[in-house]
Amino acid sequence: MTDILRVNGLSKSYGNQIGCADVCFDVYPGEVLGIVGESGSGKTTLLRCLAGHLEADSGSVEFVLRDGVRRDTLTMDEAERRQLGRTDWAFVHQNPRDGLRMAISAGGNIGERLMAIGDRHYGNIRATATSWLERVEIDPARIDDRPSTFSGGMQQRLQIARNLVTAPRLVFMDEPTGGLDVSVQARLLDLLRGLVAELGIAVIIVTHDLAVVRMLADRMMVMRRGQVVESGLADQVLDDPSHEYTQLLVSSALQV
Amino acid sequence: MMMLSVSNLEKSFHLHQQNNAHIPVLSGAQFDVAAGECVALTGPSGCGKSSLMRMIYGNYRADSGSIRISGTDVVTATPREVMALRRGTIGYVSQFLRVLPRVPTLRVVAEPYILAGGNEAEAEEIARELLLRLRIPETLWQLSPLTFSGGEQQRVNIVRGFVHPYPVLLLDEPTASLDAANRDSVLDLIVEAKQRGAAVIGIFHDAIVRDAVADREIDVSLFGGN
Numbered sequence: 001m002t003d004i005l006r007v008n009g010l011s012k013s014y015g016n017q018i019g020c021a022d023v024c025f026d027v028y029p030g031e032v033l034g035i036v037g038e039s040g041s042g043k044t045t046l047l048r049c050l051a052g053h054l055e056a057d058s059g060s061v062e063f064v065l066r067d068g069v070r071r072d073t074l075t076m077d078e079a080e081r082r083q084l085g086r087t088d089w090a091f092v093h094q095n096p097r098d099g100l101r102m103a104i105s106a107g108g109n110i111g112e113r114l115m116a117i118g119d120r121h122y123g124n125i126r127a128t129a130t131s132w133l134e135r136v137e138i139d140p141a142r143i144d145d146r147p148s149t150f151s152g153g154m155q156q157r158l159q160i161a162r163n164l165v166t167a168p169r170l171v172f173m174d175e176p177t178g179g180l181d182v183s184v185q186a187r188l189l190d191l192l193r194g195l196v197a198e199l200g201i202a203v204i205i206v207t208h209d210l211a212v213v214r215m216l217a218d219r220m221m222v223m224r225r226g227q228v229v230e231s232g233l234a235d236q237v238l239d240d241p242s243h244e245y246t247q248l249l250v251s252s253a254l255q256v
Numbered sequence: 257m258m259m260l261s262v263s264n265l266e267k268s269f270h271l272h273q274q275n276n277a278h279i280p281v282l283s284g285a286q287f288d289v290a291a292g293e294c295v296a297l298t299g300p301s302g303c304g305k306s307s308l309m310r311m312i313y314g315n316y317r318a319d320s321g322s323i324r325i326s327g328t329d330v331v332t333a334t335p336r337e338v339m340a341l342r343r344g345t346i347g348y349v350s351q352f353l354r355v356l357p358r359v360p361t362l363r364v365v366a367e368p369y370i371l372a373g374g375n376e377a378e379a380e381e382i383a384r385e386l387l388l389r390l391r392i393p394e395t396l397w398q399l400s401p402l403t404f405s406g407g408e409q410q411r412v413n414i415v416r417g418f419v420h421p422y423p424v425l426l427l428d429e430p431t432a433s434l435d436a437a438n439r440d441s442v443l444d445l446i447v448e449a450k451q452r453g454a455a456v457i458g459i460f461h462d463a464i465v466r467d468a469v470a471d472r473e474i475d476v477s478l479f480g481g482n
Contacts, residue, residue, distance in 0.1 A: 028336070183358075186356060186357035186358045187358055189356055190356050190358055190359055193356065214354075215356050218335070218339055219335050232335055233314060233315075233335040233338055233339070235315055236314060236315055236316070236317060236335075236338075239310070239315055239316065240269075240310075240315065240316040240317055242270070242317065243272075244272035244273070247271065247272050247273050248272075248273055251273055
């Protein structure tokens with residue numbers, strides 16, 4: 001097994017404000033990497049640079065394509081990167097409204113991504129959309145309803161279905177459980193864990209919720225002021241944190 | 257055959273948030289455990305038994321020394337090497353069950369077998385058999401174990417540790433809140449694990465349990481941190 005993504009020296013600043021600095025890591029297929037830190041630590045900047053939503057100042061983000069070719073996605077042209085965003089990559093936003101098209105039906109939201117990769121057969125698209133609604137525990141009878149009529153938890157699950165339907169190999173997630181009720185969070189985490197195991201996708205998940213990292217991530221990185229201050233096995237970093245800032249984060253988390 | 261070899265192990269906690277306290281835990285810890293052998297870690301509360309066990313599992317870091325398990329030194333291993341050891345080689349029954357809410361018990365206990373590369377049907381079959389042996393009623397299997405009593409949760413945790421035949425087993429107080437019948441069932445499981453050649457390291461406060469399964473005791477307070 002080798003890496004599917006390798007990040008080297010990735011940096012981004014906003015004027016003289018550091019976004020993220022000299023970030024290096026790699027991810028293998030089937031692995032979940034958690035990135036934690038408080039607001040302003042640079043974790044979302046990092047995720048957006050990785051996914052190509054923001055232009056990095058320096059560094060490289062090498063991705064291994066299906067044919068085994070390793071490409072630096074930062075130097076790809078825009079069309080190629082957009083193609084990657086529709087096929088091998090997926091991005092799950094914190095707010096499902098940013099990742100869904102609210103004016104089209106649930107089935108249309110899932111079908112749109114299939115059509116973007118060339119699927120044209122209406123019956124097939126609808127059948128696939130139906131099966132994905134079931135997988136994310138949304139009643140398929142709601143297939144023609146707009147997501148604006150869904151609860152927040154359902155919208156988030158729909159966003160995940162829309163993202164995973166094209167069988168991406170790498171998924172970026174920005175606080176995917178952020179605005180959800182606790183009961184819905186657990187269900188979503190269980191769903192995500194199942195899908196990751198079943199499909200062997202690699203996931204990079206940004207969150208401020210240490211419990212999410214413990215339940216979902218194999219490895220984690222802790223960010224502060226744009227720097228990665230500690231990284232390692234998720235349970236080791238959480239149970240035996242060595243950096244001062246990680247110790248503060250872990251000791252400040254509420255126990256339930 | 258040596259399954260596990262601990263050498264010159266040192267560990268201390270440096271607590272930045274608490275007046276930079278430096279708390280020595282262990283120094284010069286040294287011992288081996290052979291296949292088929294059960295070693296009991298002993299010593300008063302707070303002497304580092306659980307910390308030592310967590311270091312063997314890679315849950316706590318060590319400052320120096322080595323912990324060799326089937327060709328890997330846990331102390332210097334990469335996260336991925338530790339993950340690989342945990343999948344197939346080291347089983348760990350911690351004192352408390354920590355699982356995702358809402359996942360049914362049968363899936364919770366079958367999971368380690370599947371992660372170790374086993375197939376799903378087989379995993380469920382073994383899981384069912386072990387749940388029955390530890391008297392978890394079948395009516396509970398489709399419920400999350402987080403709704404169970406303390407003793408039931410502990411038994412679910414034990415089943416998770418025995419569902420795959422790990423060559424190295426770490427047991428932290430596996431019988432602490434069990435009644436006599438369930439305690440005896442757990443003792444049987446430990447004895448069977450030894451017979452198939454597992455190296456077992458346990459913390460057993462109950463002397464009856466310790467005498468029944470342990471071949472040897474290691475007094476962890478002798479590796480006092482000072």
